[in-house]
Amino acid sequence: MPDFHFCILGSGSKGNACYVEADGEALLVDCGLSARTIGERLSEKNLDASKIGTVLLTHYHSDHIRGADVFLRRTGANVFATKDTLKRLPEEIQSGGRGFEVQPATQFEVGKMSVRAIPNSHDAPGTVSYSIAYLGRTFTIITDLGVANEHTHQAIAWSDVLVFESNHDLTMLEHGPYPWPLIRRIKSAGGHLSNEDSADAIKRSGSERMKLLVLAHLSEQNNSPEIALDTMKNAMRESSRLTKAKLMHAEPHDPSDVMEI
Ligand SMILES: [Zn+2]
Ligand SMILES: [Zn+2]
Numbered sequence: 001m002p003d004f005h006f007c008i009l010g011s012g013s014k015g016n017a018c019y020v021e022a023d024g025e026a027l028l029v030d031c032g033l034s035a036r037t038i039g040e041r042l043s044e045k046n047l048d049a050s051k052i053g054t055v056l057l058t059h060y061h062s063d064h065i066r067g068a069d070v071f072l073r074r075t076g077a078n079v080f081a082t083k084d085t086l087k088r089l090p091e092e093i094q095s096g097g098r099g100f101e102v103q104p105a106t107q108f109e110v111g112k113m114s115v116r117a118i119p120n121s122h123d124a125p126g127t128v129s130y131s132i133a134y135l136g137r138t139f140t141i142i143t144d145l146g147v148a149n150e151h152t153h154q155a156i157a158w159s160d161v162l163v164f165e166s167n168h169d170l171t172m173l174e175h176g177p178y179p180w181p182l183i184r185r186i187k188s189a190g191g192h193l194s195n196e197d198s199a200d201a202i203k204r205s206g207s208e209r210m211k212l213l214v215l216a217h218l219s220e221q222n223n224s225p226e227i228a229l230d231t232m233k234n235a236m237r238e239s240s241r242l243t244k245a246k247l248m249h250a251e252p253h254d255p256s257d258v259m260e261i
Contacts, residue, residue: 004134004261008163009033009041011143011216011250013063018141018163019047020261022134025111026051028077029130029141030058031068038067041255049075054110056102057081058120059127059144060088072098080108082117082126104128105151118155120145123190131155138209139163139261143217146189148201156205161261163250164202166215166232167192168222176222192217195228199235208241212259215249225249 009017015033019026019042026047031038042049055077058064065088072079072093079086079093080100093099102108104119104126117128122144129142129152140155141163148156156162173183173194186192193201202213213236215228229249236242250256 004137004139005258006139006161006261007042007045007047007258008214008216008250008256009038010252010255011163012218012220012252014220014252015066016064016143016217017067019052020113020132020139021047021051022111022113022132024051025053025113027054027056027110027113027132028052028071029056029132030064031055031071032062032064032066034067035071035074038071045255045258047258053077055079056110056115056130057085058129059122059124060085061124061144064144065089069093080110080115082128084124084126102128116155118142118151119149120152121147121149121189123185123188129155131159134261137161137261141216145193146187146191148193148197152201153205156201157207158209160209161212161214161259162206162210163214163216164198165193165217166195166198166223166228166249167217168194168219169224169227169231170194170196172227173219173222178221186222192219195223195231198228199231202232202242203235203239206236206239206242206245208244210242210245212246212248214256215247218249218252220252
């Protein structure tokens, strides 16, 4: 097993969690699946839940924190999150010396991993994404953003492996089953990136470092993996910097392979 690797346990509005391990120590980015589902998907991939000493939360929407309470109680893991997210957790976790407040656009250490919180434009206050660096390589997971801001673009550029939102196809969203207020929310600066938005951001800021790009948080109603992958593939062809990057997508209900960073 390589010394720096990750596994996406689930991605999308039904629940998000991503396992990252460096030199035998692991963390979870988000805990939006039940503790039981997290345990099942980890063991399906031969990953050891007892290595997880830390959970990083991006924001308080339920698809990102739903399982946090039970998971943190069961494992005794520490939790890092911005103030607005942290205060949604049970008091005993906040005050029990296990909750650590993250300042957006700053860096902190988790074991041997160096973590940076990247501010997102999203409609939960204090939403951040995370870049995780170890031995000169950087893994970044960015989802839940209505527009890519300067921080997003920086993080895209410094990533060797990037998991990046490609939430919806605009035409499917506008003609799909969602009520108009929800459509408006998703399209807003506090919502989610469309396939086109995502492709534009990668085309603009993806660097030669990028060896793997994983499209994430795909809507099951308003997108399809084929459309999302095609849109991104076309954009990547137009950039000479991205010819070596592999492209794939994350599944909502199945864990990804365990992949080296
Ligand atoms: Zn989400
Ligand atoms: Zn969200």
